[in-house]
Amino acid sequence: MGARVVIVDDDETLRLMLQRALENEGFTVTLLSSGTDVDERLRLSIPDVLVLNTVLPGMSGIDVCRRLRTEPATHRLPIILLVAGNDKNEHLAGLSAGADDCVLKPYSSAELVIRVKNLLRRSNPTLLEHMVKVGDLVLDREAHRVHRQKKEVRLGPTEFKLLEFLMRSPGKVYSRSELRLSLWGDDATVDERVVDVHINRLRKGIGLGKADDVIRTVRGAGYALGDF
Structure with missing residues (x-):
């Protein structure tokens, strides 16, 4: 059982693609489709990395990120935002909300795996040993x-x-x-x-x-x- 990653995206095809890529590298992956599902999932257990699409039903990924940074249990949770590559304002808003990294679309699953690993090397390197x-x-x-x-x-x-x-x-x-x-x-x-x-x-x-x-x-x- 590798580091635990939660992916939040309403695109099922993309979720499954990222799940396969991460599980092939030994990660344990949980999939969510809505920003409003995040609270309930994190009450059960805090993952090692949270991957959020910025555009989500119910609550945007940026709003989810901003709120998690105000909670004691999640203010240091490593967060990656998936951001439209042609929207510089969204990129800046994501970083301002407290995201540790922003991955610009379009991107490959291999790139996201590398970003997750790089973030873990900074936040909790023992998970990769x-x-x-x-x-x-x-x-x-x-x-x-x-x-x-x-x-x-x-x-x-x-x-x-x-x-x-x-x-x-x-x-x-x-x-x-x-x-x-x-x-x-x-x-x-x-x-x-x-x-x-x-x-x-x-x-x-x-x-x-x-x-x-x-x-x-x-x-x-x-x-x-x-x-x-």
């Missing part, structure tokens, strides 16, 4: 392997994704709904109690046969990876 280390845990995204105390840990694909997500922010408490969303997206058929099942499997896997608190249960709140 294939080796992630927290305490005595080492996760290799490319080889899909995990080691603890230099011993290889065998994990299923879901437990691997869950651990990778937790390792992004050691010590941060994630609710069951946030963890469910990170693993299964908006699939409403997955019950939050399934998260508990995979947390228990992950604990057994990385525990090396011993009970420890590397993954903490925070009563009434969720789970967190120990911050060592």
Whole structure:
């Protein structure tokens, strides 16, 4: 599971094209079609990058960007605006609204992937590194392997994704709904109690046969990876 990107555009063909390009590079992508959908989606979980078309039904991408910059939870959220190449005023308005980058239309999906990666290198470069280390845990995204105390840990694909997500922010408490969303997206058929099942499997896997608190249960709140 790579960095999480939310794309907001009312052009379905364009959304799917960008989704394929980003997923081919290992990103996890969520698609939205309206500016008014952004609030509800971000209440569930804050992505690593938000890509907004400036022209959207309900609320323009520029207005969405401007409002997100006033909210404590999203004032530093990396935002890319997709702007009409022949509209200099829209370009300037996007930057004034707080966008980190503006991609001028027409553009290729390859260009957008590069822009997303460049933005992540500035905002959170660890998301692009294939080796992630927290305490005595080492996760290799490319080889899909995990080691603890230099011993290889065998994990299923879901437990691997869950651990990778937790390792992004050691010590941060994630609710069951946030963890469910990170693993299964908006699939409403997955019950939050399934998260508990995979947390228990992950604990057994990385525990090396011993009970420890590397993954903490925070009563009434969720789970967190120990911050060592």
